[in-house]
Amino acid sequence: MFSAAAESFLRQAREVQPEELQRFAARVAAQLQGPEPGPEAAACLQRLHLVVAASKYPRRLDGEIVGLLQKVLCSSKCPEQIQLLCAAILREMSPCIDLSLSCDNIQDTKLLSLVSSVLLAQGDKKAEVAAVGQRIVKVLEGRLPEGQSSRYLLPVLSNVISLSPEALTEEQTNVVSKKMADWLRYASIQQGVAQPSRGFFSNPRTRQPGPVTEVDGAIATDFFTVLSLGQYYTEDQWLNMQAFSMLRKWLLCYGGKGLNAPNSGNRSEMDESVMSMVSTTSTSSHLLPPKERLREKAFEYCQRLIEQSNRQALKKADGDLQKACLIEAVTIMDIICKQDSSYVYRAAAFLKVLHSRISGDATYARALLPIAQFFLNHGEMAAVDSDAIYKHLLTDIPAQLFHNASLAFEFVLFCKENSQLFAETSSIFRQSFPNLFKFLAWNSPPLISEFVDLLPFLLDAGTAIEIFHLLLDLPCLTAALDVQMRSTSASERASCDPAVKPATCLEAFRHPLYKSAFQYLLRIESAPEDPPERLIPLRQLLGSLASSPRVVQCADTVPVLLELFFSVVAEFADGPLINQLVVLLLQRSDQLYEIPAFKDDVHRVLSSQLVMLCKLHPALIVELSKELLEFSGTVSNIQNKEAVFTHVVWAIGEYMSVSYDKRCTVEQINRFFETLEAVLFEVTQVRPLASIPSYAPRAITVLMTALTKLAARSQDLIPRVSLFLSKMRTFLQSPAVTSVYCEEDREEILTRATELMNLLKMPSVAQFVFTPSVDAARSRFQKEVNDTLPSALRIVTRLLEPAPGFVPG
């Protein structure tokens, strides 16, 4: 708990002035130089550490105190606590300019590990990493003095090779590989003994330790692994555990041909002869070079771990460890097979058996991912039909385990790793995308950025429409998954009377009216032919869950995905697909899940993307004139979907022109004109003694502008528009309107009406302003909806009604 005391401590530490710090450091130095630094020295060092650590800006400490800290760190007489604190302070200050620390003469392995932690934090300016690496290998090679343990050295080595794989020579890696093979394979299978107690009553005879056991209590059947249990552990058993812990990294780094960074795998040479599939037996293995020998021992270790994972662990922690070991073992086998393809046949057979064993067990689901990855990498070579494995992974797992957040995360990472498979049109990977979105629907915050990376691979002309609907219904999917989960855990099966309408979502889940809609929403495979209209009643039913936090979090991800969707689709969509999307866009704009903020955000995205689609394919205005007429003629759309309506009307005004599509006839322009005129009339009607609804001012101005634009192209319409615009003043000054619209908005509408009227007094200018050539329209100065238009209108207005003192040039 972060109490107020801790908060004030931090603040005090930050506010310590440099002089105060120097004085305090001098005091610390004095204490450290004393005969035996005790608890007061420790307390001072703790405070010094806090002062240094609390600020992200550097704290200057005297070279003297830094030197003293190093000296005390290396001194064997000091208590461990003091040494730890000195190391912590030095690390906190790293990189240090005046560090003279060296690991060369340190014999004590624990101290060597501690000093290494300081050296490795220096950023390798003076090849500290290599120096540490060399020293560690030297100590490992040689004979350790009595009481010293190599345990503390392996983690340092692991850190060294992560930071700088070149720190070790090939000879040194061979030495270590040889030792690792021994530690992995030949650790004692007898339990260790307790440290002999030296009390007065201690029994000088120590009991004989028994053999180590498996996790289920049975006596160990084979060599020692991390899944072998003992009351006490011997030195080589510790090394066994540590060697396995760094094995993956070591193999990635040094197991392949030549030097690799730990993060890359090495592709095996595919021209290894098939005859080498007969693996070398262990009797001749001591003749193998160190790298190959380690590979073999590692492979055997992994096989043993996989067998050991079949046992029922007595302790939960051991059960969890079994699963982690399984994942590690399969991954290491995969790496080994990449480095030496002669292992592929053995591994493939083994892993196929493993897969059938665990595929029904939900607790082992995470291990299915590295197994699938193995078969993706090597299945072809092993001539194994792994389609059943992928099918199970992609269809069953997401449907049943979408709520397991860690599995969801690793699953999506797996998909990203293999994204090229999802790009193949008819692959099982691509077909399962509805299932994948269940992960996102349930676990939105951690997975949204991963899906942003993955979505482009799922999108093409064949899936675009289905994915469009799926994205808009994503929060609905979250709600449906919630219902499904509650239904599976419901203790009693509610009896389902088809004649009675369901009262709750849970009842509806099994009700014949809604069942098939649920099934469609929760489908595991792409179903492009199914009409999404059947979801309309379901969406309404699920409205009761619209405020659930998980649903809201999912809804927040949809606008981002929609924008991404359109930007990807824009790259490949042709005319017919764009038309289809626009029609669906208009339809879906009022078939959305009832979350107010969600609907507003989606409308905002859809309307701006509509403009983008129009720019890509302006002819859609003519091709979809029927749908656009219907949409723009519906007055209620101004209230329900103001953003979409406004942009539709703008698009009509902008693109309904012969310069964009030769098929644009005068009749069509007139038809649009009449529709928009009727809407504007309806919106600006003042009914006596009745209150008028408030429409967004932007809708009014865009309607006026669109009408003017159309009139500029079909000049018979000019008188009608001018008359209409001239009536706007009356409209705006009527008392009913003044109470509904604020003064600013009324000013704006009036100004725009006046400007448009003035423009229409010069029809040829109007025509020029409103119907630029197609090239000019694409110039970067006309990107925004009403960007340059207002300024053009203002210039014209000034020309027609010069302010006093303004002389037209």
Next chain:
Amino acid sequence: MVRAFLLLALGGPGPGPAPCRVLLARAFAPPGTPPGTPPGSPPRQRLRRKEQLLAVARQVASHCHLHQASSGRPPAPPLPEDPPSLHNAPGGLFRLAPGDPFPQGTSVAWLAAPSLAFALVCDPPENLALAEGTLRHLAPRLLAALRPPGTGVLLRPDAADLLLDRLLPHGQLLFLSERFLQAVDRELSR
């Protein structure tokens, strides 16, 4: 490799009055720079390290709050004096994109306790299941060693280091069975 271990105080959700604070941070790798840029002076390197860890802490706090909000349950009361068992504590995984804040992409495993969170920043090839398990072993032992909550964390880096040196030495995740953990506990209590 595991790049860093963090213990942070969660603060309040959203841009509220209580930001998250890093109580304990242990980096196992230097901050790293984008390829092609020089590492910079030592104070700058240190500043980069601190800022990177703070950036991770903010992300962890944000994910903790979002996870807690999505569960629909009210926030747990602050830690009592006795450290609770964290077996069922909420936890999760998320990814940090390359450049934000480390040069290459990393995965973060986190575990939440009331008003505190623990996190491990892992490079791609690390075993995330093992990382999550390590957090579940590390967290209760840290909380027990660092009492009283709050000031204990700030003033006892040696106690934290003792534990980290056993359970996460130099950032190495260890495959520790229950018995190995007991052996570690025995060594620490000596």
